[in-house]
Amino acid sequence: MQRNLCVLAVATSIFAGCSEDDRDTGYFGPGLSPTDQSRDQQIANLPGQIGRAASSVGTSDLTVLGENANANQAAFRQRFGLTDPTQDQMADWQQYDARFTEYSDKDHDWPLPTAASANWQGSVWSNGDPLALEGTTVAVDFNRIPRGSLIYIPSLNMYAEANDTGATGLWSQQDYNQSDYGANGTGRIDIYNSSGDRSALQTERDFSNWIGGNHYGSICVVYRGPGWKQGGR
Amino acid sequence: METGRSLTLRTMKPLLRPFLLVLIIAETVVGQNPPLAGDPYASRGNPRSPDGKYVWAIKNSPSIEYILEQNSSGRVLVQVPAYYPRPDPGNLKYAKASGVFWNSTGTIVALDELNRRRAGQLYFFQIRDGQARQIKIGALVPIPPSVAEFRLVVDPGWQSETKIRLRQSVKQKDGAFTDNFFLADFSDPVRPKIEKTK
Numbered sequence: 001m002q003r004n005l006c007v008l009a010v011a012t013s014i015f016a017g018c019s020e021d022d023r024d025t026g027y028f029g030p031g032l033s034p035t036d037q038s039r040d041q042q043i044a045n046l047p048g049q050i051g052r053a054a055s056s057v058g059t060s061d062l063t064v065l066g067e068n069a070n071a072n073q074a075a076f077r078q079r080f081g082l083t084d085p086t087q088d089q090m091a092d093w094q095q096y097d098a099r100f101t102e103y104s105d106k107d108h109d110w111p112l113p114t115a116a117s118a119n120w121q122g123s124v125w126s127n128g129d130p131l132a133l134e135g136t137t138v139a140v141d142f143n144r145i146p147r148g149s150l151i152y153i154p155s156l157n158m159y160a161e162a163n164d165t166g167a168t169g170l171w172s173q174q175d176y177n178q179s180d181y182g183a184n185g186t187g188r189i190d191i192y193n194s195s196g197d198r199s200a201l202q203t204e205r206d207f208s209n210w211i212g213g214n215h216y217g218s219i220c221v222v223y224r225g226p227g228w229k230q231g232g233r
Numbered sequence: 234m235e236t237g238r239s240l241t242l243r244t245m246k247p248l249l250r251p252f253l254l255v256l257i258i259a260e261t262v263v264g265q266n267p268p269l270a271g272d273p274y275a276s277r278g279n280p281r282s283p284d285g286k287y288v289w290a291i292k293n294s295p296s297i298e299y300i301l302e303q304n305s306s307g308r309v310l311v312q313v314p315a316y317y318p319r320p321d322p323g324n325l326k327y328a329k330a331s332g333v334f335w336n337s338t339g340t341i342v343a344l345d346e347l348n349r350r351r352a353g354q355l356y357f358f359q360i361r362d363g364q365a366r367q368i369k370i371g372a373l374v375p376i377p378p379s380v381a382e383f384r385l386v387v388d389p390g391w392q393s394e395t396k397i398r399l400r401q402s403v404k405q406k407d408g409a410f411t412d413n414f415f416l417a418d419f420s421d422p423v424r425p426k427i428e429k430t431k
Contacts, residue, residue: 102408109350167349200410202408
């Protein structure tokens with residue numbers, strides 16, 4: 001339902017002749033930088049403002065991402081005044097194609113979190129890297145989404161901070177002809193899982209079952225770059 | 234009656250095994266990519282060639298690149314783009330975490346970027362007569378079926394003047410992880426060989 005709302009919002013803005021869509025799509029072209037300050041400073045009707053709540057949201061239950069995922073999402077929302085987006089907000093936010101994949105603390109090549117920017121909780125390892133938090137951390141291709149951006153995943157009703165990254169060269173090669181790396185794509189959204197007692201295999205299986213085997217969907221880039229955190233407590 | 238020498242041997246013998254073990258562990262920790270402990274951004278290996286003639290440096294503008302220079306003249310032999318080439322502090326920090334591994338004679342060098350969940354590249358170059366030539370070995374290494382992501386890393390380093398041990402880090406499509414180990418043999422740098430190892 002929420003995804004339909006997103007599509008409806010995009011369709012509405014297209015019929016309204018909204019040029020914002022074109023510019024946002026162009027942003028992902030080769031000529032524009034994701035660290036473009038005008039983009040970073042642009043705020044697209046941040047959530048938490050008064051409005052009519054969208055009638056339906058995604059799964060809302062993030063437990064599969066780890067024991068504390070729901071609590072982390074709730075704390076994240078509370079700290080930065082994020083609420084379920086209204087229909088108006090959903091209509092304002094640009095929708096992008098994405099592919100949802102997962103990673104976890106069971107990754108052999110991630111013994112230490114080698115993330116890229118300060119975490120919303122401010123908690124870091126001794127080396128200065130942020131701790132990944134299940135329920136709010138995603139790894140993205142910084143060539144597609146600026147480091148530290150706030151994103152919203154309608155199908156999961158999940159806000160997340162794009163503060164980690166991965167093998168983006170491989171991602172773009174492998175998904176070259178797919179929607180996530182198309183003209184309106186944000187690339188892969190690699191969602192962090194805290195595996196707990198689960199194996200890496202089980203974590204992947206749980207994630208796939210959770211998203212219904214459909215790795216392709218849409219996301220909203222609510223705010224480009226880390227500036228949205230300045231309003232947080 | 235025990236001589237001083239036999240006494241020394243008897244004292245040393247029990248210590249020899251733990252000593253060798255510590256050496257092996259130390260080498261693994263130094264060469265492991267990413268590091269098993271400590272700061273993942275600590276540089277590995279040595280950017281300077283054994284004879285001191287060449288040195289690797291990182292260029293930050295207009296994009297992040299690794300360059301191999303002749304120490305005396307500053308002449309650039311090699312320019313390699315960093316995996317994350319956009320010049321920002323996070324990407325520069327990542328680039329600086331690369332490892333440089335020269336063989337003992339300084340004729341072959343490996344440039345191994347930090348392994349961040351299979352991100353990064355491993356490059357080999359032959360240095361001869363003041364010139365550098367890239368040696369590509371990727372096509373020689375078998376790729377297991379059902380691979381989602383993989384890359385080669387140095388692990389832990391040179392085993393001899395011509396052989397270096399590598400780890401192929403694999404994430405399968407089903408989410409499982411596997412490691413495969415290889416020896417890359419540069420006895421003939423024009424026709425390098427790859428053999429499986431433990």
